Amino acid sequence: MKVALFIPCYIDQFYPHVGMATVAVLEHFGVQVDFPDAQTCCGQPMANSGCMDEARPLAEKFVNTFDGYEYVVAPSGSCVSMVRNHYDHLCDHHDERSAMVRRRTLELSEFLTTVLKVSNVPGRFPHQVGLHQSCHGLRELRLGPSSEVMKPRDGMMESLLTGLEGIRFSTLSRRDECCGFGGTFAVAEEAISCMMGDDRVNDHVSAGTEVLTAGDMSCLMHLEGIIRRRKIPMRVMHFAEIMAEAIGAEKGVRSV
Amino acid sequence: MSHPALAQAFVDNRERAQWHDKALWFVREKRDRMAASVPEWELLRETASGIKRHTQSRMAEYLEQFEANATKNGIVVHWATDAHEHNEIVLSILQRHSVKRLVKSKSMLTEECHLNPFLEKHGIDVVDTDLGERIVQLRKETPSHIVLPAIHIRKEEVGECFHEHLGTEKGASDPNYLTEAARHHLRERFCQAGAGLTGVNFAIAETGGIVICTNEGNADLGVGLPKIHIACMGMEKLLPRAKDLSVFLRLLARSATGQPVTTYSSHFHGPQPGCEMHVVIVDNGRTEILKSPEFRRSLDCIRCGACMNTCPVYRRSGGHSYEATVPGPIGSILTPLQTPEKHNSLPFACTLCGSCTDVCPVKIDLHQQLFTLRELLDNKRLIGTSKKLSMKVVSGVMSRTWLFNLLGGIARTSLRFMPRFLIYNPLNAWGKQRDLPDAPKQSFRQQYAERQKQKGGGKS
Numbered sequence: 001m002k003v004a005l006f007i008p009c010y011i012d013q014f015y016p017h018v019g020m021a022t023v024a025v026l027e028h029f030g031v032q033v034d035f036p037d038a039q040t041c042c043g044q045p046m047a048n049s050g051c052m053d054e055a056r057p058l059a060e061k062f063v064n065t066f067d068g069y070e071y072v073v074a075p076s077g078s079c080v081s082m083v084r085n086h087y088d089h090l091c092d093h094h095d096e097r098s099a100m101v102r103r104r105t106l107e108l109s110e111f112l113t114t115v116l117k118v119s120n121v122p123g124r125f126p127h128q129v130g131l132h133q134s135c136h137g138l139r140e141l142r143l144g145p146s147s148e149v150m151k152p153r154d155g156m157m158e159s160l161l162t163g164l165e166g167i168r169f170s171t172l173s174r175r176d177e178c179c180g181f182g183g184t185f186a187v188a189e190e191a192i193s194c195m196m197g198d199d200r201v202n203d204h205v206s207a208g209t210e211v212l213t214a215g216d217m218s219c220l221m222h223l224e225g226i227i228r229r230r231k232i233p234m235r236v237m238h239f240a241e242i243m244a245e246a247i248g249a250e251k252g253v254r255s256v
Numbered sequence: 257m258s259h260p261a262l263a264q265a266f267v268d269n270r271e272r273a274q275w276h277d278k279a280l281w282f283v284r285e286k287r288d289r290m291a292a293s294v295p296e297w298e299l300l301r302e303t304a305s306g307i308k309r310h311t312q313s314r315m316a317e318y319l320e321q322f323e324a325n326a327t328k329n330g331i332v333v334h335w336a337t338d339a340h341e342h343n344e345i346v347l348s349i350l351q352r353h354s355v356k357r358l359v360k361s362k363s364m365l366t367e368e369c370h371l372n373p374f375l376e377k378h379g380i381d382v383v384d385t386d387l388g389e390r391i392v393q394l395r396k397e398t399p400s401h402i403v404l405p406a407i408h409i410r411k412e413e414v415g416e417c418f419h420e421h422l423g424t425e426k427g428a429s430d431p432n433y434l435t436e437a438a439r440h441h442l443r444e445r446f447c448q449a450g451a452g453l454t455g456v457n458f459a460i461a462e463t464g465g466i467v468i469c470t471n472e473g474n475a476d477l478g479v480g481l482p483k484i485h486i487a488c489m490g491m492e493k494l495l496p497r498a499k500d501l502s503v504f505l506r507l508l509a510r511s512a513t514g515q516p517v518t519t520y521s522s523h524f525h526g527p528q529p530g531c532e533m534h535v536v537i538v539d540n541g542r543t544e545i546l547k548s549p550e551f552r553r554s555l556d557c558i559r560c561g562a563c564m565n566t567c568p569v570y571r572r573s574g575g576h577s578y579e580a581t582v583p584g585p586i587g588s589i590l591t592p593l594q595t596p597e598k599h600n601s602l603p604f605a606c607t608l609c610g611s612c613t614d615v616c617p618v619k620i621d622l623h624q625q626l627f628t629l630r631e632l633l634d635n636k637r638l639i640g641t642s643k644k645l646s647m648k649v650v651s652g653v654m655s656r657t658w659l660f661n662l663l664g665g666i667a668r669t670s671l672r673f674m675p676r677f678l679i680y681n682p683l684n685a686w687g688k689q690r691d692l693p694d695a696p697k698q699s700f701r702q703q704y705a706e707r708q709k710q711k712g713g714g715k716s
Binding site for chain 2: 178
C-alpha cells in the first residue's frame with residue numbers, strides 16, 4: 001500500500017524525530033511511505049484566525065501535492081481535521097480531487113486502526129503513560145470517547161498502546177480537558193493558555209505520569225514548554241515515538 | 257478592554273481563578289453524572305435539536321399561533337422590535353397602574369435590554385429576587401453567569417455585602433444564615449410589590465401558555481402576590497407543543513446544574529381573576545440571526561449555561577471578562593453578532609476545543625460557529641492589522657516550499673546560537689512561562705532525504 005506522509009510544518013522544523021518515528025511505525029506495518037517534497041502547511045493557523053483568503057492558497061497547494069495517493073497519513077489530529085472538516089469551505093465544491101484528498105487524509109492512529117486494522121501491537125514500554133487527548137482528534141475526528149457525550153466509543157490511541165508489555169496508564173481527574181494551546185490563542189491569550197497548561201501538567205504530576213503523550217505535537221510543545229520551565233521530571237513523547245520505541249522499529253532514526 | 261486583558265487581570269489572582277474553575281467544574285461533573293443516568297441522553301439531545309430547528313423554520317407561524325392562543329387565555333401580548341421598545345412597553349404597563357415597586361425573577365432578556373437602570377431612571381424601585389441576582393444587584397454588578405449570576409463571588413464577600421445592606425452580623429459567612437437573612441429581606445419586598453416581572457423558559461404555541469423554571473420559587477411568589485404579571489421573552493423561546501416540554505425539561509436542569517429537574521417548573525396560562533398578565537415578545541436582533549444559515553442555530557439556545565461550565569477559558573477568566581450580558585461560548589457568538597466592533601476579541605477567547613459543542617443539550621455547533629465568526633470579523637476588517645499582516649506573510653512563505661525550507665533553516669540556526677536572554681525577550685509572549693522547543697540541526701525532510709539516500713533508493 002502506497003501512502004503519502006504529511007508532516008505538519010512545525011514537526012518538520014522542530015520535531016524531525018516525530019516524523020521519523022511515524023515513518024518507522026508505518027514501515028513496520030508494511031506500508032510503503034512516500035514524502036511529497038512540495039508540502040508545507042495545511043493552512044490551519046490562517047483559517048483559525050479567520051483569514052480564509054490566506055488559508056485558501058495553502059489548501060489548494062495541499063490538494064495539488066497529495067492528489068492521487070491512496071491515503072495521506074499525518075501524525076496530527078488537528079491538521080487532519082483542518083483538511084477533512086474545513087477544506088470543503090476553502091476548495092471548489094465541484095472539484096472531485098479536493099473531495100478525494102479530504103476523504104483520504106487520516107490521522108496516524110486512525111489509519112492504523114481503521115485501514116490497517118492493527119489491533120495487537122507487539123512490543124514493550126514499561127512506563128506509566130499519561131495520555132493527553134488532543135481536542136481536534138477527540139471531538140472533531142472522534143478518535144476516542146469525549147467525556148461530554150454519553151455514547152461509548154473506543155479510544156484508538158489507547159487501544160493501540162494498551163497491549164504493550166509493561167505499559168500503565170495514568171488516571172486523570174479531568175480526562176479530556178483542553179491543554180490551552182489553541183494555535184495563536186497560546187500567544188494572544190497567554191495568561192489563560194498557560195494556566196490551562198499548568199492545570200493539565202499538574203493533573204499528570206498528581207497521577208504519576210512518567211511519559212506524557214498525545215497524538216498532536218502542538219499540544220505537547222505547549223505542555224513540554226511548561227514542564228521544562230518548571231523543571232518537572234517528565235518525558236514528553238509523541239504517540240508515534242512510543243509506538244516506534246516499543247516495537248523496536250526505530251533503530252537509528254532518532255537524532256535530535 | 258479586550259478579553260485577553262480582562263482575563264489576564266482575573267488570572268493574576270491565581271488562587272481565585274483556581275477556585276472559580278473548580279466551582280464550575282464541579283457543576284460540569286454533576287451534569288455528567290446526571291446525563292449518564294439517562295440512557296437515552298443522546299437521543300434527547302438529537303430530538304431537542306430537531307424540535308428547535310423545526311420551530312425556527314416556521315417561526316412566524318408559531319409566534320402568531322402563540323399570540324392567538326395566549327390572547328384567548330386572557331394574556332395581553334406585546335411585540336417589541338428592540339430593547340428600547342421592550343423597556344417602554346414594561347414602563348407603560350407599570351405607569352398605567354401607578355406601580356412604584358417591581359419584583360423580578362431571573363431574566364437574561366431584561367439584562368440584555370438593560371431594563372433595571374431604565375426603570376430606576378423613571379422612579380421605579382426594582383428588586384431582583386433570585387438570590388444570586390440580588391447579591392449582584394446589591395453590589396451594583398452584572399451577572400457573571402446566566403444560571404449562577406453570583407458564581408464569581410465568595411461567601412465571605414456575600415457576608416460583607418449583606419452586612420452593609422441587610423444588617424447581618426459583621427464577619428458572618430454561613431450560607432444558611434445569609435440565605436435566611438435574604439429570605440426575610442425579600443419576603444418583605446414581595447409583599448410590597450405592585451407588579452411581578454419574570455423571564456420565560458418556554459412559550460408553548462399550541463396552548464398559549466408559558467413555563468418558568470426556578471429553584472427558589474421566587475417567580476411564583478413574585479407573580480402570585482401582586483396583581484400584575486409581566487413576562488418578557490426573546491422570540492426564540494417558542495416551542496410548538498406542550499409535549500415538547502417532556503424533552504426540554506429533562507435536558508434543561510440536568511445540563512444547567514446537574515439536577516434531575518428544577519425545583520419549580522411553573523406553568524402560566526393566563527391571569528388570576530382580577531389580575532393582569534402580559535407577555536412581551538422581543539426581537540432585538542434575533543430576526544437578523546435567524547436569516548443567517550451559519551449562525552441561525554445559536555437561537556436554539558435554552559440558556560442552560562452548560563457551555564460556560566465546561567469552557568476551560570470561561571472557567572479561568574470569569575464571566576465579566578466577556579463584557580457581555582451572555583458570556584462564555586454562546587455569548588461569544590451572540591454578542592459579536594450584535595456589536596462586532598466592541599466584542600471582536602470574543603470569538604478568539606476560545607481554543608476551539610469543542611467541549612461546548614459536545615455538552616450543548618440542543619446540539620448547537622458552538623465551536624464551529626466561533627470559527628466561522630472569525631472569518632466574518634476578518635471580512636469586516638476587525639481582526640487587527642498585525643494579525644492580518646502576519647497571516648499574509650506566513651501564507652506567502654508557506655505557499656513557496658523553497659522559502660519555507662530556507663526560512664525554517666535560518667530560524668532554527670538562530671535559535672541554536674542566540675543567547676537565552678535574547679530569545680526570551682519581553683516581546684516573546686510564548687516564552688514568558690514556557691520554554692521553546694530545542695531547534696534541531698536538520699529538519700525532518702533533510703533527515704528523511706538522507707535516510708532515503710543511504711537506503712540507496714533515493715526518493716521513492
